[in-house]
Amino acid sequence: MNSFELYNPTKLVFGADKIGQLGELVTPYGKRILLVYGGGSIKSSGLYNDVLYQLEGIGAIVHELPGIEPNPRLATVNKGINICRAEKIDFILAVGGGSVIDAAKAIAAGALYDGDVWDFTVRQATIQEALPLGTVLTLAATGSEMNGNSVISNWETKQKRAMGSKLIYPKFSILDPKLTYTVPANQTVNGIVDIMSHVFEQYFSLTTDIPLQERFAESILLTVIENGEKALENGSDYDARANLLLAGTYALNGTLPNGVSTDWATHGIEHEVSAIYDIAHGAGLAIIFPNWMKHVYKERASKFVQYAVRVWGVDPNGKSDDEIALEGIEATRNYFTRIGAPATLGELGINDEQLDRMAEEATKYGPIGSFKMLSKEDVLSILTASL
Amino acid sequence: MNSFELYNPTKLVFGADKIGQLGELVTPYGKRILLVYGGGSIKSSGLYNDVLYQLEGIGAIVHELPGIEPNPRLATVNKGINICRAEKIDFILAVGGGSVIDAAKAIAAGALYDGDVWDFTVRQATIQEALPLGTVLTLAATGSEMNGNSVISNWETKQKRAMGSKLIYPKFSILDPKLTYTVPANQTVNGIVDIMSHVFEQYFSLTTDIPLQERFAESILLTVIENGEKALENGSDYDARANLLLAGTYALNGTLPNGVSTDWATHGIEHEVSAIYDIAHGAGLAIIFPNWMKHVYKERASKFVQYAVRVWGVDPNGKSDDEIALEGIEATRNYFTRIGAPATLGELGINDEQLDRMAEEATKYGPIGSFKMLSKEDVLSILTASL
Numbered sequence: 001m002n003s004f005e006l007y008n009p010t011k012l013v014f015g016a017d018k019i020g021q022l023g024e025l026v027t028p029y030g031k032r033i034l035l036v037y038g039g040g041s042i043k044s045s046g047l048y049n050d051v052l053y054q055l056e057g058i059g060a061i062v063h064e065l066p067g068i069e070p071n072p073r074l075a076t077v078n079k080g081i082n083i084c085r086a087e088k089i090d091f092i093l094a095v096g097g098g099s100v101i102d103a104a105k106a107i108a109a110g111a112l113y114d115g116d117v118w119d120f121t122v123r124q125a126t127i128q129e130a131l132p133l134g135t136v137l138t139l140a141a142t143g144s145e146m147n148g149n150s151v152i153s154n155w156e157t158k159q160k161r162a163m164g165s166k167l168i169y170p171k172f173s174i175l176d177p178k179l180t181y182t183v184p185a186n187q188t189v190n191g192i193v194d195i196m197s198h199v200f201e202q203y204f205s206l207t208t209d210i211p212l213q214e215r216f217a218e219s220i221l222l223t224v225i226e227n228g229e230k231a232l233e234n235g236s237d238y239d240a241r242a243n244l245l246l247a248g249t250y251a252l253n254g255t256l257p258n259g260v261s262t263d264w265a266t267h268g269i270e271h272e273v274s275a276i277y278d279i280a281h282g283a284g285l286a287i288i289f290p291n292w293m294k295h296v297y298k299e300r301a302s303k304f305v306q307y308a309v310r311v312w313g314v315d316p317n318g319k320s321d322d323e324i325a326l327e328g329i330e331a332t333r334n335y336f337t338r339i340g341a342p343a344t345l346g347e348l349g350i351n352d353e354q355l356d357r358m359a360e361e362a363t364k365y366g367p368i369g370s371f372k373m374l375s376k377e378d379v380l381s382i383l384t385a386s387l
Numbered sequence: 388m389n390s391f392e393l394y395n396p397t398k399l400v401f402g403a404d405k406i407g408q409l410g411e412l413v414t415p416y417g418k419r420i421l422l423v424y425g426g427g428s429i430k431s432s433g434l435y436n437d438v439l440y441q442l443e444g445i446g447a448i449v450h451e452l453p454g455i456e457p458n459p460r461l462a463t464v465n466k467g468i469n470i471c472r473a474e475k476i477d478f479i480l481a482v483g484g485g486s487v488i489d490a491a492k493a494i495a496a497g498a499l500y501d502g503d504v505w506d507f508t509v510r511q512a513t514i515q516e517a518l519p520l521g522t523v524l525t526l527a528a529t530g531s532e533m534n535g536n537s538v539i540s541n542w543e544t545k546q547k548r549a550m551g552s553k554l555i556y557p558k559f560s561i562l563d564p565k566l567t568y569t570v571p572a573n574q575t576v577n578g579i580v581d582i583m584s585h586v587f588e589q590y591f592s593l594t595t596d597i598p599l600q601e602r603f604a605e606s607i608l609l610t611v612i613e614n615g616e617k618a619l620e621n622g623s624d625y626d627a628r629a630n631l632l633l634a635g636t637y638a639l640n641g642t643l644p645n646g647v648s649t650d651w652a653t654h655g656i657e658h659e660v661s662a663i664y665d666i667a668h669g670a671g672l673a674i675i676f677p678n679w680m681k682h683v684y685k686e687r688a689s690k691f692v693q694y695a696v697r698v699w700g701v702d703p704n705g706k707s708d709d710e711i712a713l714e715g716i717e718a719t720r721n722y723f724t725r726i727g728a729p730a731t732l733g734e735l736g737i738n739d740e741q742l743d744r745m746a747e748e749a750t751k752y753g754p755i756g757s758f759k760m761l762s763k764e765d766v767l768s769i770l771t772a773s774l
Contacts, residue, residue: 001626001629001630001633002402003401003402003403003405004399004401004402005398005399005400005401006398006399006401007396007397007398007399008395008396009394009395009396010394011392011393011394012391012392012393012394013392014390014391014392014393014645014646015389015390015391015646016390018390208626209626209629209630210630211609211610211613211614211630212606212607212610212630212633212634212637215602215605215606215609215610216603216606218602218606219599219602219603219605219606220599222598222602223598223599223602226598227598239388239595239596242388242596242646243388243596243597243598243599246388246599246645246646247599250599255642258401258633259401259402259629259633
């Protein structure tokens with residue numbers, strides 16, 4: 001086990017109808033609120049009205065930034081930063097899924113920074129201060145509701161990059177499983193893949209003697225696999241939605257990487273795909289991850305054997321490690337297909353035209369990953385297998 | 388799954404030689420430090436000197452409260468409170484195991500309270516403010532390094548009671564597995580039992596549809612069972628000590644009770660035993676827990692079947708639920724015995740003289756527990772089976 005620090009001050013408020021605590025949760029942070037959200041779904045569901053009712057109840061002055069994109073864009077973030085400055089915003093409230101929360105975090109950091117908020121993603125500056133923010137989560141997927149990370153896209157340069165800081169942890173996040181009842185099936189699927197992918201990035205590691213972190217990761221995978229299918233069968237299954245929501249939070253709230261060398265190459269590759277084609281993050285991950293697995297598993301086949309046996313119940317008797325590992329990878333692909341996720345870039349209308357550029361961009365600061373360090377050629381090979 | 392709140396702002400600093408960060412970690416909280424510790428072991432190990440070196444490095448004025456007892460006593464806590472008031476202490480640093488940390492928390496709460504700190508344990512007052520505290524942990528067991536609970540004993544009235552508040556979470560805790568190399572075998576054993584018991588209290592629940600919390604609990608148990616034996620074989624096995632330490636923290640840092648009705652009856656019963664006989668908490672739990680299990684398992688045998696199969700690898704084929712459940716309980720007892728924990732009160736020189744008083748005291752505010760509500764007669768029956 002490596003050394004590590006664990007610190008996560010986000011307060012999670014979890015359960016049915018917890019929106020009723022929103023006013024009280026916002027109160028300590030001031031009255032001038034920027035409300036950030038995406039499309040119209042929070043209006044049609046009634047959540048928008050519930051949020052405004054809560055904010056009016058504490059006499060808040062509410063400014064709005066609607067229209068956050070599924071891959072939130074720098075230009076939209078800058079709009080939010082301008083509102084914060086012009087209106088002396090005290091607190092940012094994100095109501096939505098990962099994209100909305102990520103945009104809110106970037107706005108929170110950018111509002112108190114003199115330069116371009118993009119600087120934080122290209123490591124030309126580190127976040128020194130940020131406005132406080134809170135979230136009302138409407139989708140099981142991101143983990144952003146309980147961490148200090150944000151991913152935004154620069155649509156002009158076709159780049160998708162991450163920033164992170166302890167200063168942009170949400171002060172609170174309200175997680176009401178009922179708010180996810182109306183999530184359409186394809187978004188539920190993308191969420192399932194997203195959660196599982198977050199686990200993969202931290203589970204497939206060369207670090208040894210981390211039994212607790214491994215078992216925690218397997219716990220999340222088993223929970224998501226089972227409850228993902230239940231939520232797809234019946235979108236209003238409270239416990240299935242609750243289990244997915246909690247699993248999504250734990251997949252990326254700092255529980256799994258304790259003392260572990262994590263990978264994140266597949267996310268890097270997917271970011272290049274969705275930066276150019278604006279596809280859903282979960283869809284890109286479903287396509288690429290099993291191909292990444294096949295490309296790297298021999299680096300430490302025993303880890304993939306453990307994965308196959310413990311997560312997919314593969315019977316190891318009479319099989320070689322390679323056979324068991326490949327059976328586990330196959331089970332992953334089969335599960336993704338069974339729940340309706342795409343298996344090839346072709347299904348999304350993506351051909352080989354931009355693969356070289358993506359591979360180049362993904363590795364422009366050097367090889368990526370940790371389980372296996374991937375060169376441009378490795379990335380190209382994984383992308384080609386994904387066509 | 389029930390509704391819940393999750394909030395844990397303690398910063399964990401985990402790894403070899405992390406004591407080197409102590410000065411920096413204490414700095415934000417002021418210069419006037421109360422150093423709380425137990426017996427002489429931190430002096431013989433050299434840790435005491437390392438701590439003082441760090442505190443001197445930041446120009447701290449250090450007052451000391453040594454001699455915290457294994458079941459920390461109200462009188463000792465009051466000594467600490469008096470020092471805090473007389474010396475205008477800014478920050479309390481606990482160096483030791485759970486007893487030292489629990490004493491430090493009670494001192495932190497009592498120092499800023501006009502009445503008797505015991506009021507907090509008997510719910511005659513709630514903690515409104517507290518001095519900040521930090522910890523350097525030297526024993527894998529308590530979980531107190533990352534939660535807001537404290538258990539202290541009133542030696543005059545023979546009572547052992549808990550207090551809790553978000554205000555007494557440690558600001559930071561340094562966890563260096565190497566600091567636990569010199570823990571004697573019997574204390575390592577007590578720590579193992581303590582950690583497993585913390586999990587049991589939250590795992591054996593009537594709440595349904597909590598697969599993630601159940602698997603997390605099983606993850607901790609499996610990690611402790613395996614690494615406990617390794618640490619006993621070789622006290623200087625870094626990874627075994629690290630895995631135990633991390634498992635101990637996660638067993639009681641708020642990960643397991645999310646949305647779960649927890650039990651804690653066995654802790655209540657054990658507190659009555661150790662309040663009178665001053666035995667080690669882990670020893671008392673090792674004796675009582677399997678007897679509690681046998682007394683209650685029929686309330687929901689399926690949970691004990693799951694425990695037997697997933698944690699102890701009991702083969703369920705051709706057996707009744709009762710048989711499987713009892714085999715899991717037997718495996719628990721056998722493990723405790725194998726690592727050297729006591730199985731009967733008699734081994735500790737305790738006879739039936741005070742059983743009735745203990746059962747009376749344990750249930751004096753009404754039945755205890757949640758998996759099965761225990762009356763005085765239930766408690767007496769469990770204690771009698773433990774003789």
